[in-house]
């Protein structure tokens with residue numbers, strides 16, 4: 001096992017102790033490729049290929065786990081576009097997904113509706129109507145213009161803005177809920193392709209043709225027209241409908257929209273015998289920025305963006321503590337959060353990292369990474385404690401997550417969360433490492449040398 005070191009000369013005792021405790025259960029699983037734990041595995045997969053949700057994991061991973069464990073009831077509290085609930089329901093299991101990002105919720109619902117109701121002919125006819133409207137010469141009234149917020153201004157070429165407004169007008173007249181969902185989804189999923197932007201991990205990168213003042217010059221190459229991209233997406237959707245009926249049809253997963261920190265409370269004790277999930281990583285990625293176009297399309301204004309970001313699991317430097325809100329959600333009676341707060345407060349390895357970062361706060365690129373880590377681990381303590389409550393004895397939790405490092409100091413997310421799990425009624429059976437971890441940024445590499453950070457899948461079994 002690699003030695004635990006602190007490049008800042010701080011204590012490593014807490015992290016060393018955790019390594020010793022979990023060391024024999026921490027090993028490379030050669031079957032876990034990056035493709036399996038990322039959206040790349042869904043290229044070409046019916047339904048899931050409609051939305052390039054970079055945060056997703058693959059259908060193949062979920063299928064393998066479900067076939068191996070044969071659970072009755074499956075939960076994903078961070079469901080994204082619904083990979084876990086869709087695959088589980090398709091295999092005849094009771095399936096529940098909780099997701100806070102309306103972008104993911106729309107995609108999951110759209111796929112489920114295509115699998116369980118909408119006919120191929122009806123979708124094809126509605127799609128042809130939409131294309132005809134977009135290609136018509138008649139401009140749409142100004143009320144249907146793309147509802148920009150400051151971070152999306154100038155995202156589209158002029159003709160695309162006009163085409164978008166026509167599409168929005170056409171969709172607003174559709175009464176059939178499922179068809180409306182699918183046409184909205186078709187348009188929302190092509191926004192990046194027809195824009196001057198490109199999603200790039202933490203940021204939205206801008207092409208120089210947008211006319212925005214830019215630090216780095218990005219050239220996206222040819223940008224598709226709205227009609228062209230929409231036609232291609234609708235064709236894909238029509239082609240997939242019948243396959244989806246075979247693969248995911250027959251049962252509709254339960255999608256709960258909102259924060260799992262709030263909604264998991266509504267789930268009964270011991271309801272699930274399997275959880276397959278991947279929370280946001282503690283890596284500063286701000287989903288409300290990378291999905292700005294899609295959220296604006298769905299009607300989010302500036303305040304809506306800020307509220308959503310704050311409600312999401314703390315993973316950005318903008319997130320503020322949710323402690324007061326959590327106390328409100330859970331009420332005065334100190335039940336679960338008190339236990340989670342204790343797990344969080346007693347986690348020595350975590351506080352070792354936080355203490356070093358606080359000592360070096362003046363040297364950090366952004367000192368709010370400290371607040372990020374505090375919020376992330378407190379909130380994950382609540383999620384893990386809730387998982388302990390809703391998972392049946394003998395049930396399994398599979399969690400995909402990356403470790404992170406700030407200022408050269410590694411936070412062993414895998415070991416810390418597994419410690420929370422073992423205090424919440426689970427036995428951590430394995431922490432599978434991907435054969436290749438994640439390299440550090442070039443800036444950190446220059447300062448602290450090359451360090452690979454573990455990307456892992458944890459397997460916790462309920463006692």
Ligand SMILES: C[S@@+](CC[C@H](N)C(=O)[O-])C[C@H]1O[C@@H](n2cnc3c(N)ncnc32)[C@H](O)[C@@H]1O
Nearest residue numbers: 055056057078080081083100101259260312313
């Ligand atoms: C790593 S992604 C999981 C993607 C999913 N496995 C899939 O295949 O699409 C994490 C998800 O958690 C969601 N999320 C963040 N905070 C949340 C919260 N408080 N409650 C529920 N979902 C949340 C994000 O919007 C994101 O979709």
